[in-house]
Amino acid sequence: MWVVWRQQRSIVIAFALLAVVVSVWTLIMGLHEQSLWREFLSAPCKGQFGGLTASNAKFCEGLQSSVSSSGKLNEVVLGIGIAFAPLFGLILGVNAVAQEIEQKTIRLAWTQSGSRARWLMNKYLASVVSLVVILAPLCWLFSWWVGASHDAARITQKVFAISGFVEVTCGIFCFALAVVVGLLLRRPGWSLAVGVVLFAAIFLGFTTQVLPNLASPSVATLQGTQLGVGSSSGFTVTGGAPADSWPLSNGYMPKTEKGVPSTSLMNRSTNKMYKCESSETPQRPPTICAKHLGLTDIQLYIPGNQFWTLQSLEGGFYLIVAALLAALSLFAVRRAKA
Numbered sequence: 001m002w003v004v005w006r007q008q009r010s011i012v013i014a015f016a017l018l019a020v021v022v023s024v025w026t027l028i029m030g031l032h033e034q035s036l037w038r039e040f041l042s043a044p045c046k047g048q049f050g051g052l053t054a055s056n057a058k059f060c061e062g063l064q065s066s067v068s069s070s071g072k073l074n075e076v077v078l079g080i081g082i083a084f085a086p087l088f089g090l091i092l093g094v095n096a097v098a099q100e101i102e103q104k105t106i107r108l109a110w111t112q113s114g115s116r117a118r119w120l121m122n123k124y125l126a127s128v129v130s131l132v133v134i135l136a137p138l139c140w141l142f143s144w145w146v147g148a149s150h151d152a153a154r155i156t157q158k159v160f161a162i163s164g165f166v167e168v169t170c171g172i173f174c175f176a177l178a179v180v181v182g183l184l185l186r187r188p189g190w191s192l193a194v195g196v197v198l199f200a201a202i203f204l205g206f207t208t209q210v211l212p213n214l215a216s217p218s219v220a221t222l223q224g225t226q227l228g229v230g231s232s233s234g235f236t237v238t239g240g241a242p243a244d245s246w247p248l249s250n251g252y253m254p255k256t257e258k259g260v261p262s263t264s265l266m267n268r269s270t271n272k273m274y275k276c277e278s279s280e281t282p283q284r285p286p287t288i289c290a291k292h293l294g295l296t297d298i299q300l301y302i303p304g305n306q307f308w309t310l311q312s313l314e315g316g317f318y319l320i321v322a323a324l325l326a327a328l329s330l331f332a333v334r335r336a337k338a
Contacts, residue, residue: 008095012130015088019138022080026145029073034148036067074151081142081162085135085171086203090195092130093178096123097329098191101182116333123179124326131171139167153244155307157207160246164311169318174199176325183332206317214313215302217248219260222297241301248302252295260300269295 041047045060097120100106142162146154154163161167177198182191220241241247251266252273261269276289290297302310 030145030148085167086174089171089174093175098182098188101186155246169315173318173322176322217300244304246302248300
């Protein structure tokens with residue numbers, strides 16, 4: 001175990017220092033944005049600058065501009081938050097196997113009294129502990145920043161990956177993935193590149209295609225106009241889904257329909273609306289067509305109270321696949337050539 005730590009300590013220390021720098025910067029940004037949002041959402045502005053006295057409206061408009069300017073680097077924080085854990089896990093995994101194979105140091109390790117499986121298990125144990133120790137505090141900080149910055153509701157795709165504990169599971173999954181790829185390709189550079197591509201494909205596919213189907217959607221009726229009041233992480237939108245929810249799609253359904261409509265029903269109803277609107281020149285207003293066809297303008301969304309359920313499902317997916325990859329690597333290492 002001591003030898004394993006010595007082999008990976010430079011990587012762990014480097015990422016630990018990077019985590020400290022990222023944490024300090026994120027904390028400073030979060031506190032600044034939190035302060036501005038708190039002032040903007042309190043009296044006299046209360047999240048808007050319309051309908052106020054001239055002096056208050058000018059003050060609130062300037063404050064709203066400051067709030068908007070304070071979030072210019074939010075995309076950078078999001079990018080770092082999403083990339084940090086996977087990159088950490090992939091580099092540790094490449095160093096654990098592919099690097100040793102290329103440098104031929106694996107021959108010494110595999111000719112000692114311990115078995116190859118025990119050697120690899122020590123790699124897993126040391127690396128997983130390092131990942132959890134560094135990523136867990138970072139996860140908590142990013143989760144706090146999501147709420148402080150009001151950048152988006154935590155259940156939405158934009159910030160979901162850094163709003164809970166999924167980062168830790170992504171790091172563990174990427175480590176196991178890099179170990180398996182390293183055993184097959186036996187080249188650090190190629191192993192890292194392939195690992196990045198595979199993880200990106202799996203992450204994007206799961207987030208966009210699988211995750212929305214794991215929750216039970218709800219229906220909100222849309223009004224003729226929508227007015228957003230307040231922030232996206234704790235205030236509602238008139239005539240639409242709650243602002244702390246994940247909007248999925250807009251469309252129409254018959255007024256007689258109860259519950260959540262099927263996708264095919266929404267598509268048929270929406271097509272009827274389009275045909276009605278374009279049937280005359282000038283085009284009919286949507287409200288007239290909706291009344292004529294007996295349709296209701298709706299929005300499907302995933303409620304914010306399903307956040308931890310989705311976090312558990314996605315995190316569990318990465319941990320289960322990581323366990324399967326670990327089992328595969330333990331099987332493969334026994335037959336690998338030194």
